[in-house]
Amino acid sequence: MSKKIKLPKIGLGTMSANSKKAKAGLVKGIEIGFRFLDTAQMYFNEKVVGQAMKESGVPREEFILATKLWITNFSPKRVIKTTKKSLNRLGLDYIDMLYLHWPHRMGKINKTLDAMNKLVDDGLIKHIAVSNFTKAFIEKSINLSKSHIVANQVEMHPWLQQKDLLSHHDKLKVHIVSYFPLMHGRFMKVLELQQIAEKHNISAAQVSLAWIIAKGAIPIPKSTTESHLQDNFDVLKIKLDKKDIKLIDSITRVKRFANFPIISPKWDD
Known part of the structure; x- marks a missing residue:
């Protein structure tokens, strides 16, 4: 049975990183200090990430x-x-964390989880995780799986704060990993982030990442540019004060960027 997993406070997203230049960027990211790397079968770049x-x-x-x-x-x-x-x-002997990328629309995942648990037993993966799961789906998965579901990767940022999901998952001891933490570049349009950035002499992107970390989630920003990689990793040195966090918490706009009718579940929000 897989045990609890200790995840770094920030990870490196790799979607679209499938070129020699992107690989060099990933190597630079590792050199800077990133140790949590996130890929997917659907990204078609597992070979690049492993290299x-x-x-x-x-x-x-x-x-x-x-x-x-x-x-x-x-x-x-x-x-x-x-x-x-x-x-x-990947060129690896084991995978640390294997996600289900999206929930099965019919909810029939018991045999899927059984197979994933066999992979745990065989030592090919260490932990089972899910992505884009609602509260109901995560509860069902936990009840069906022999191994604990250690994480749920969901879209989370100042325009999609996932307050209920954060509280819910905290009680279940399930990590929330945040994709699209920089809002597809829209962070520049968020006045509250700009105000806090000016106050601390940091970037609005760093404010968004620091807020996610302060909420107890793990952002995985995607970048292969050295300056951006360094800025993202340096967020670990930034601590927002209570007023900053409260200001971002007060944002009422809701915007979801990843919503695909064919595969998306009925969201909690």
Whole structure:
């Protein structure tokens, strides 16, 4: 049975990082200090991510490597088969955290979870996680899985604050990993972030990331540009005060960027 997982306070998203230039950026990110790397079968870049890990020279055990099963690979046979293919592309012996990328629309995931638990038992993955799961889906998954569901990766940022989900998952001891933490670049349009950035002489992007960390979630901003990578990692040195957090908490606009009718569940918000 998988045990609790200790995740870094910030990770590195890798969606679209599938070129030689992107690989060099990932290596630079690792050099800067990122150890939590997030990829997916659907990103078509697991090979690049694995090569970046190897070329960095950092010992494997220092990394938390997460990838995601795509929705067409949820049958037990395909869970096993495609995870082994992911391992082959990554060039790794094990995956630290394997996500279900989206919930099954019919909610039938018991056999999927059984197969993932077999991967845990066989030592091919260490932990089971999910992505884009609602409160009902996460509760069902926890009840069905022999191993604890350690994380739920969801869209979270100042325009989609996930207040109820944060409280709910905290009680269940499930980490929230935040994708799109920089709001697809819209952070520049958020006056509250700009005000706090000027106050602390930091960037609005850093304010958004620091707020997510302050709320107890783990942002995984995507970048392969050295200056942006450094700015993102330096967020670990930033601590917002109570007034800053309260100001961002007061934002009432709600905007979800990842909403796909074919695969999205009925969201809690």
